[in-house]
Amino acid sequence: MQQPSLSALTSIVEQIARTGDPRTVMSNIVQRLRDLMKVDVCSLYLCTPDFQHLILAATEGLSPQSVGKAKLKLDEGLVGHIAASLSTLNLGDAPADDRFVFIPETHEMPYHRFLGVPLLHLRKLIGVLVIQGREREPFPQEAEAFLITVASQLAGTLSQLQSKGGWYEKRTARGSYRRFPGLKGAPGLGMGKLWLVRPHLSLEQVRAACTSAPDAEKKAISEAIAAVSDELESGSGHLGQHLPGDLHALFSVYQMMLQSPELSQQIQTHIDAGDNAPWALKQTITDMAEQFRQADDPYLKARAEDICNIGQRILNQLLSRERPSMETPDEALILAGELISIADLAEYPLHQIHGIICTQGSTLSHTAILANALGIPAVMGVEQFEPEHHKGATLIADGHRAECVLNPPAALLAEYRRMIDDEQRFMQGLERLRDQPAVTTDGFTVSLLTNTGLLADATPGLQRGAEGVGLYRSEIPFMIHDSFPTEQEQYKLYRKVLQAYAPRPVNMRTLDIGGDKQLPYFDISETNPYLGWRGIRFSLDNAQLLISQIRAMLRADMDNGNLRLLVPMISRVDEIQSFRRYVEKAVEALNREGQAVRMPKIGMMIEVPSAMLLLPRLAPYIDFVSIGSNDLTQYLLAVDRNNPRVSSLFDHLHPAVLVALEQIQQQCDTLGLPVSLCGEMASDPAAVLLLIAMGYNCLSLSAYNIPRVKLLIRSLSRQALMSLLEQTRQCSSEAEVRALLAPVLEQVGWGKDKRPHLPEEDANGAQ
Incomplete structure (x- = not known):
């Protein structure tokens, strides 16, 4: 048997990536592999969505009538053995093996040699890939190695098909009842009409499509190119001489590429051939990028990435112009889509948004954080759900159980309505705690501050009893603006927030972009953005922006x-030293201008582990510390919380994170620095138990969660929690930590997947 080349494997993967229909994908896999490996049979078995059985999903060589019918338990037969053991099996005479199970409808008796490998994706069994032949000897080692390589390459693609179940059962019929599991995004229950939010396509996701109106497509592409040109001109001009030289040159390169006759001409040629604008754009950008990659000159090679960035910008403009104007119905809505952004939410009246369902994202993606801040139930990463097929259906977002319920039957609908009513009454009951302190039963007081900046209206925190703002995210106005906001524009916004909370403290964080927070008018393309040009690094390199922001805040x-x-x-x-100097100079300059500003307290966020280790050296330049628990956890564990491949490993109760938090608290006590903690950890009831035990007396969280956390704190004794903290120091994993804390939460009525109960003394308004 001739050994296939790796280029042949690449060809298979690329062809499959271009295929849409699940059955066609699987048919292509087995057909191409049988031809490449010159074998009699190639078959693909996939796990059923409930992971109870393996189903023959596609075959070349066995009976076609057995597809979808041949079924094995996960430990049944040779295929089941591979699934159970997660190991490769290579036999010379399969029917003679004791584990062999004959399935009559497959007609596989003539085939003796058997080679099967498991398909694994993110530590999960997806299925089994099998080749068979008539010879009575095992397959050569080269064939085994190749099939293992194929399986590793295809497992990710097949995982998406396997989880959706479209290969196994008919797509859920419109109007039928079904539940779809996902990941917890934000707690609560919401019910309403499914409202599809426009998809955010990347250039790679654009698929072939035709047009019957080429003139309209040409006009659309011309307008999109002109809009991108205006964006670049606006961004470059606004920064002027303060723009770093390399970025100034990048703006110029982008403009030259946009104005290139080849770009417009190639797109128009594709449109004349019948392609629609996005597909014409993708083909043109792909061709031009490949030409740059083939160049010998390193500078020209590097331009391939630039032309792809330009293409994405043009596509974004096309999609925004193509989107039909749809009047939102005046009823409760459950927004559904891949990922729903701040800009998406801004298009709908907040009172109409009763839930969010995302087919991508994780528990700590910014969509989930946003939903938590707004008190909107959210379920993330619902892979099996295809919202585009169920527009207008009745949908329930169950943030407690991390699932969405499509077209619930009348009895279930009534039960959910009852639970939603109960939850609303519970939240109304918490209103009586608004002016009560968050103090434990043995007298330990915790200040509860709010995170804001996601909404123009900063008052929800006040309505729910916030004692100030622990984190004002100043980047949000920058993200939803169409250019860098001026000092005066920022001044007006900051003044409203400070005025609303005075005399309560407001911690205003300076611009924090980079990572997964990008500005639409200032492109930052990096291989590893979380370790790149973000936060204070960006601000110090763009001093004009930083000074304008500081001046606006001081005024x-x-x-x-x-x-x-x-x-x-x-x-x-040196970063905090430089920042402090900028603040001092801004105070001096404004005072000279006749504006009587004061020198404010300056704090720093501990998000990067080095800041924790350098705290004694940083202390002389700061007045307080705020721990950004999301990023600190991410950097300590080396886990990107937005990467679905590893997001399950992200947990702020990981023992290493707890050790770090104890060290920071102890150092701040020694140095006399007030310390607070913000991020999703401050809303996690299990984490709150340990934070109180460690001595954290200031937490910053979303306004919606303040009453719940206040109720929890008022139900606990810190002394009892300190002995619990001692026990967690012996835990080896976050799972052990949570298991240890679960009984305590149960005792105060905060069990798993349950909302807390209002204690009798608080329900009666008594202390």
Whole structure:
């Protein structure tokens, strides 16, 4: 048997990536592999969505009538043995093996040699790939190695098909009842009409499509190119001489590429051939990028990435212009889509959004954080769900159980309505705690501050009893603006927030972009953005932006006196030194201009492990510390919380994170620095138990969660929690930590998948 080449494997993977229909994908796999490996049979078995059985999903060589019918338990037969043992099996005479199970409808008796490998994706069994032949000897080692390589390459693609179940059963019929599991995004229950949010396509996701109106497509592409050109001109001009030389040159390169006759001409040629604008754009950008990659000159090679960035910008403009104007119905909506952004939510009246369902994302993606902040139930990563096929259907977003329920029957619908009513009454009952302190039963008081900046209206925190703002995200106005906001525009916004909370403290974080927070008008393309140009690094390299922001904040504070500046992503002593100098100079300059501003307190966020280790050297330049638990966890564990391949490993109760938090608390006590903690950890009831035990007396969380966490704190004794903390120090994993804390949460009525109960003394308004 001739050994196939790796280029042949690449060809298979690329062809499958271009195929849409699940059955066609699987048919292509077995057909191409049988031809490449010159074998009699190639078969693909996939796990059923409930992982109870293996089904013959596609075959070349066995009876076609057996597809979808041949069924084995996970430990039944040779295929079942491979699934159970997760190991390769290579036999010379399969029917003679004791584990062999004959399935009559497959007609496989003539085939003796058998080679099967498991398909594994993210530690999960997807199925089994098998080849068979008539000879009575095992397959050569080269064939075994090749099939293992094929399986590793295809497992990711097949995982998506396997989880959706479209290969196994008919697509859920419109109007039929079904539940779809996902990941917890934000707690709560929401019910409403499924409203599809426009997809955010990448250039790679564009598929072939025709047009019957070429003139309209040409006009659309011309307008999109002109809009991108205006974006670039606006971004470059706004920064002017303060733009770093390399970025200034990048803007110029982008403009040259946009104005290139080849770009427009090639796109128009494709449109004349019958392609629609996005497909014409993709083909043109792909061709031009490949030409750059083939160049010998390193500079020209590097331009391939630039032309792809240009193509994505043009596509974004096309999609925004193509989107039909749809009037939102005046009823409760469950927004559904791949990922739903701040800009998406801004298009709908907030009172109509009763839930969010995302087919991508993780528990700590920004969509989930946003939903938590707004008090909207959200379920993330619902892979099996295809919302585009169920527009207008009745949908329930169950944030407690991390599932969405499609077209629930009348009895279930009534039960959910009852639970939603109960939850609303429970939240109304918590309103009586608004002006009560968050104090444990043995007298330990915790200040509960709010995170804000996601909404123009900063008052929800006040309505729910916030004692100030622990984190004002100043980047949000930058992200939803169409260019860098001016000092005066920022001043007006900051003044409203400071005024609303005065005299309560407001910690305003300076611009924190980079990582997964990008500005639409200032493209930052990096191989590893989380370790790149983000936070204070970006601000110090763009001093004009930083100075404008500091001046706006100082001016906004003049009549309020409650501003505290917070600096993100500090990792070096010279960064906080430089920042402090900029603040001092801005105070001096504004005072000379006749504006009586004061020097505010300056704090830094501990998100990068180096900041934790350098705390004694950083202390002379700061007045307080705020721990960004999301990023600190991400960097300590080396886990990208937005990467579905590893997001399950992200947990702020990991023993290493707990050790770090104890060390930070102890160092801050020694140095006399006030310390608070913000991020999703402050809303996690299990984490709150340990934070109180460690001595954290200031937490910053979403306004919606403040009453719930206050109720929890008022139900606990810190002394009892301290002995619990001692036990967690012996735990080896976050699972052990959570198991240890679960009984305590149960005792105060905060069990798994349950909302807490209002204690009798609080329900009656008594202390």
